[in-house]
Amino acid sequence: MPNRIVSLMIAAGFVVCWSSGFVGGRLATEADMPVLALFVWRFLLAALVVGAWWYLTFRRPVSGSEVxxxxxxxxxxxxxxLLGVILALEFGVSAGIAALITALQPLLAAAVAGPLLGERLGRRGWTGMTLALIGVALCVGDDLGGERGAPAWAYALPLLSVASVTLGSLLSVRRAATLPLPVALLAQLIAATGIFLVAALLDGGGKLPPPKPEPLTLAALAWLVVLSSLGGYGFFVASLRRFGVTLTSSLVHLTPGVTLLWAAIMFGERPGTAGMTGMVLAGAGALLAICGVRRSDPTRRGPDARHVPRTWSTGESRGAAHRAPSPQTPY
Incomplete structure (x- = not known):
């Protein structure tokens, strides 16, 4: 198969599977069981799959401190x-708006953490970020009057998600990862299971209901495990190794539009004129800001400058993350 077609398939697979997390979360809110409990089982099942992968391929001692x-x-x-995103969806924020808000994380990371790690947004980058934020504001204003009736404070939950993933990304670049990929992913899935288990027990009065054998619940679980957990992460790794982190980060900004299309088809969530205008404005501003980051002068970076943190939680070593050709640095 020609390399161009393979590259296109990887890029499309990454955008679709990354978008599937928001759609799967929206699907989970309609299942006949508490959404937080469903996510506990989602992470637990994904951890079992990755654990089997580790057992079959990487059975050797690992560092407890690294784990x-x-x-x-x-x-x-x-x-x-994901807890912030899921709570936002449960309180009525549409999937497309949640995806749009969280897709701003690379820009916020570049603005907040960039100066600490050796990257700075130029004038074009700040202009793009301003446009993107105005676009998000338009979308949120349009969504406030939507059918699901989300309260205004619920739109702060995806922002808390952005703060959480940015802090985690800052920690991830403080030292190079040495764990094999399945071990690192298994550790992260176990941690996520614990976070959602505590939330589910608090929400359910100390009880964790098992998944109900009904079609919508099973479909939501299969969607989240196969598409969002394994597909999203697998295509992320493939994209990272083929394109490098800069182009992969740019692909994230395509996910809100794909999420919006899926949500419109599956749930009838269609933004109004102001929402569509805001979506276009936010996308254009995000792309402009990414161009501003790409054009930052690498010669001004100190020899010990680190990369701006990434959106995703990865277990690959820093060297593996940048093995693909990528002349610039992302977030």
């Missing part, structure tokens, strides 16, 4: 991040 550090990162980049 604990990876669990700390996973509790922020998986647990805290």
């Amino acid at each position: 604990r550090y990876e669990m700390l990162i996973g509790s922020l980049t998986m647990g805290g991040y």
Whole structure:
């Protein structure tokens, strides 16, 4: 198969599977069981799959301190991040708006953490970020009057998710990861399971209901485990190794539009004129800001400058993350 077609398939697979997490979360809110409990089982099943992968391929001793550090990162980049998103969806925020808000994380990371790690947004980057934030504000204003009737404070929950994943990303770049990929991913999934288990027990009065054998619940579980957990992460790794982190980060900004399309087809969530205008404005601003980050002068970076943190929770070593050709650095 020609390399161009393979690249296109990887890029499309990554955008679709990354978007599936928001759609799967929205699907989970309609299942006949508490959504937080369903996510406990989602992470537990994914951990069992990855655990089997580790057992069959990487059975050797690992560092306990590295595992604990990876669990700390996973509790922020998986647990805290997704908990805020799921609660926002449960309180009525539409899937497309939640995806749009969280897709701003690379820009916020570049603005907040960038100066600490050797990258700065130029004038074009700040202009793009301003446009993106105005676009998000328009979308949120349009969604406030939507059919699901989310309260205004619920739109702060995806912002808390952004803060959580940014903090986890900052921790992830403080030292190079040495754990094999399945071990690191397993540690992060276990941590996320623990976060959602505590939330589910608090929400359910100390009880964790098992998954009900009914079609919608089973479909939501299969969607979240196969598409969101394994598909999203697998295509992320494939995209990272083929394109490098800069282009992969740019693909994230395509996910809100895909999420919006899925939500419109599956749940009838269609934004109004102001929402569509805001979506276009936010996408254009995000792309402009990414161009501003790409054009930052690498010669001004100190020899010990670190990369701006990434959106995703990964277990690969820093060297593996940048093995693919990528002349610039992302978030």
